[in-house]
Amino acid sequence: MVLAGRIAALVRPGDAILLDGPMGAGKTTLARAFLRQLTGDAGLEVPSPTFTLVQTYETRVGPVHHYDLWRLDGPAALTELGWDEACNDVVLVEWPDRLSDLRPRDALTVILRLQEQETREAVLTGWPDRIGALA
Numbered sequence: 001m002v003l004a005g006r007i008a009a010l011v012r013p014g015d016a017i018l019l020d021g022p023m024g025a026g027k028t029t030l031a032r033a034f035l036r037q038l039t040g041d042a043g044l045e046v047p048s049p050t051f052t053l054v055q056t057y058e059t060r061v062g063p064v065h066h067y068d069l070w071r072l073d074g075p076a077a078l079t080e081l082g083w084d085e086a087c088n089d090v091v092l093v094e095w096p097d098r099l100s101d102l103r104p105r106d107a108l109t110v111i112l113r114l115q116e117q118e119t120r121e122a123v124l125t126g127w128p129d130r131i132g133a134l135a
Helices: 002-010 027-039 075-081 096-102
Strands: 016-020 054-059 062-068 090-094 108-114 120-125
Touching (some): 002 108, 016 027, 027 062, 027 090, 075 096, 090 096
Parallel strands (some): 016 090, 016 108, 062 090
Antiparallel strands (some): 054 062, 108 120
């Protein structure tokens, strides 16, 4: 996945990448491709953290914390999941609408939309100093 590779080439510690879109839009697929790029392991097993809520991976830029907030009770539960500490590393978040006030202002947001014939559209916002390199 080209977009995942471009994001992986630009990410640095302290970044937040927020993956938004409806169920089945490809959030986990994008997360999986991104993590495989950052680890250099094309076969890396990247299960959806729907039930564990967070999985951490060691990568070339340091730890990446992959959050799936679909089942989260609310932003207060993020404290128990180490959110504050994780934000010093890279956080990759599916269902970022559940972050509420904890949503990082300087995040890269990727909104995925299903199109006709199983194609997808990605709308990117954030990272004003780097977003041009993602085009």
